[in-house]
Every structure is written in C-alpha cells, then in structure tokens.
Amino acid sequence: MIPFRKMNGLGNDFAVVDARTEPFTPTSEEVKALGDRATGIGFDQFIIIAEPPAGETALMRIINADGGEVESCGNAARCVAAILLDERSEPEVTIASAGGPMRAWRAGGGRISVDMGTPRFGAADIPLAEGAGDPQALAFSEPELAGLGPAACANVGNPHAVFFVPSIAAVDLATVGPMLEHHPVFPARANISFVEVLSPGHVRAVVHERGVGPTRACGTAACAIAAVGHHMGRLAGEVTVELPGGPLTIGLEGGRIVMTGPYEVDWTGMLGDGVYTRDPEPING
Numbered sequence: 001m002i003p004f005r006k007m008n009g010l011g012n013d014f015a016v017v018d019a020r021t022e023p024f025t026p027t028s029e030e031v032k033a034l035g036d037r038a039t040g041i042g043f044d045q046f047i048i049i050a051e052p053p054a055g056e057t058a059l060m061r062i063i064n065a066d067g068g069e070v071e072s073c074g075n076a077a078r079c080v081a082a083i084l085l086d087e088r089s090e091p092e093v094t095i096a097s098a099g100g101p102m103r104a105w106r107a108g109g110g111r112i113s114v115d116m117g118t119p120r121f122g123a124a125d126i127p128l129a130e131g132a133g134d135p136q137a138l139a140f141s142e143p144e145l146a147g148l149g150p151a152a153c154a155n156v157g158n159p160h161a162v163f164f165v166p167s168i169a170a171v172d173l174a175t176v177g178p179m180l181e182h183h184p185v186f187p188a189r190a191n192i193s194f195v196e197v198l199s200p201g202h203v204r205a206v207v208h209e210r211g212v213g214p215t216r217a218c219g220t221a222a223c224a225i226a227a228v229g230h231h232m233g234r235l236a237g238e239v240t241v242e243l244p245g246g247p248l249t250i251g252l253e254g255g256r257i258v259m260t261g262p263y264e265v266d267w268t269g270m271l272g273d274g275v276y277t278r279d280p281e282p283i284n285g
C-alpha cells in the first residue's frame with residue numbers, strides 16, 4: 001500500500017500519489033476503478049509525482065478518470081507544487097510533465113502561481129485533422145453544433161477548443177461536450193470550453209474535459225481561454241476566469257501564461273492492489 005492525498009483545485013479533484021521513493025505504475029483499468037465516484041475514491045484525475053529528469057524538482061504524470069494518460073493539468077500542478085514547496089526552502093519549483101516544464105511559486109493568500117508556458121495556435125499544434133480549416137475559426141456542420149459558432153483552439157500543454165457564446169447557461173453541455181471531445185477533427189480529442197465575456201478582463205466559463213466530462217474547474221482551460229482571447233483581441237491584460245468551482249487568474253507575461261489559484265488537501269489515505277483506505281481524522285473537528 002502507498003500513501004495518497006485527496007486534493008482539489010477549485011473542486012477539480014485528484015488522488016495524488018508520491019511515487020518518488022517507491023515507484024507506482026497503476027494500469028489504466030486500475031485508475032478507472034479507483035476514479036469511480038460510486039465504488040472508488042472518486043476523482044477527475046489521478047496524479048503521480050515521480051522522479052524527474054535532471055534539473056527538475058519532480059515529474060508529474062496525469063491520468064484522466066477514463067484511464068488515459070495526458071500531458072498537462074493546471075489545477076493539479078498547483079497541488080503538486082504546494083507539496084514540493086512545503087518540502088524545501090527554495091521559493092520556486094519546476095515540475096516536469098509530458099506537456100512541458102512548469103515553474104511554480106507561492107502567490108500569497110494560500111494561492112500558487114504556475115508558469116504554464118507558451119500557448120500554440122497552429123493546426124498541427126492542437127492537433128487538428130488534415131484539412132480541418134482555421135484553428136482560430138473552426139466551424140462545425142452537425143445540427144447540434146452549428147449554432148455554437150466557431151471555436152478558437154490552443155494547445156497549452158494539452159488540446160483545447162474554446163467557444164465564445166452569448167450565454168453559457170444556454171449551452172447543452174451534456175450533449176455537445178462529448179460530441180466535440182470525440183469529434184474526428186480532434187485526433188487527440190480535446191478539452192471543450194464555453195465562455196461568456198463579461199469584460200476584456202473577466203469571463204465566465206464551463207468546461208467539458210477530455211477523458212472526464214464536466215468538471216468544477218479546469219486550469220489548462222482557463223489558460224487556453226485567456227490565450228485565445230488575447231490572440232483574437234477580445235481579452236486584454238490579466239484575465240479572471242470564473243469557473244463553476246471558483247475563479248482563476250491568468251496573466252500573459254512575455255507570451256507565457258501564468259495561472260494563479262488555490263489548492264486544498266481534502267483527506268489522506270493508503271492505496272494499492274485496487275483497494276484504498278482513508279486515514280482516521282478527529283471526529284470533533
């Protein structure tokens with residue numbers, strides 16, 4: 001059995017295993033079972049902290065609730081950074097991931113800032129299928145999708161499609177989310193966001209995450225929204241992205257995206273061989 005922390009970033013929740021001293025390599029099926037909210041721990045992503053390549057503080061592996069390993073996770077990066085910063089006196093850590101390295105530091109008020117790198121906007125970067133058209137004005141012809149207007153796409157370590165709409169409440173996320181996530185135009189699938197612009201520095205968004213479905217928050221989506229918004233001139237300066245679970249602050253500094261937000265440890269436990277236990281906590285608070 002190996003210890004884990006149940007953590008969240010604005011309600012986007014994770015089981016975080018520190019596998020730096022004792023390697024932990026669960027199968028896709030084991031992660032799916034542990035992620036089941038009825039019969040398992042229940043989480044949006046399973047996060048493994050592993051030994052890093054030279055020069056980095058740690059490697060973060062991200063496995064979605066569907067068991068698929070992916071490149072990046074913004075909310076989890078803040079959770080992992082908090083663990084790493086608590087262990088050392090240095091003011092900054094660097095987290096390696098398949099989506100690229102991320103620098104992180106404490107931002108005050110219990111929040112963490114993460115340099116999420118430079119967004120990419122090209123068809124091959126997202127990636128999009130051959131002949132998909134303009135990644136910044138990606139139109140869909142299916143009757144359920146045509147009325148959404150075009151999507152603006154970005155890769156911020158992972159693939160995102162962003163729809164700016166007059167009202168996010170009017171979006172039938174349960175129908176259009178899966179259709180878009182699995183649309184053939186996205187050979188690696190995609191995370192799908194719907195955004196209402198309140199002002200050039202303030203948006204409201206809902207997200208259907210690749211490999212999960214609707215989540216309370218998505219850090220990389222907030223980054224993608226700010227990136228495409230700046231790229232198309234609809235957003236400016238620091239952007240507050242209001243998600244169902246709360247707000248993230250996204251700055252663009254020298255072309256790099258810096259995301260700032262909270263993290264929480266909810267409880268701790270042990271897991272292994274497909275089973276888990278929850279550590280006892282004081283009942284009287």
Ligand SMILES: N[C@H](CCC[C@H](N)C(=O)O)C(=O)O
Pocket residue numbers: 012044045062064070071072073074075076158159191209210211212217218219220221
């Ligand atoms: N579902 C995402 C990974 C987690 C992203 C989200 N939890 C975040 O905070 O960035 C993907 O498949 O790329």
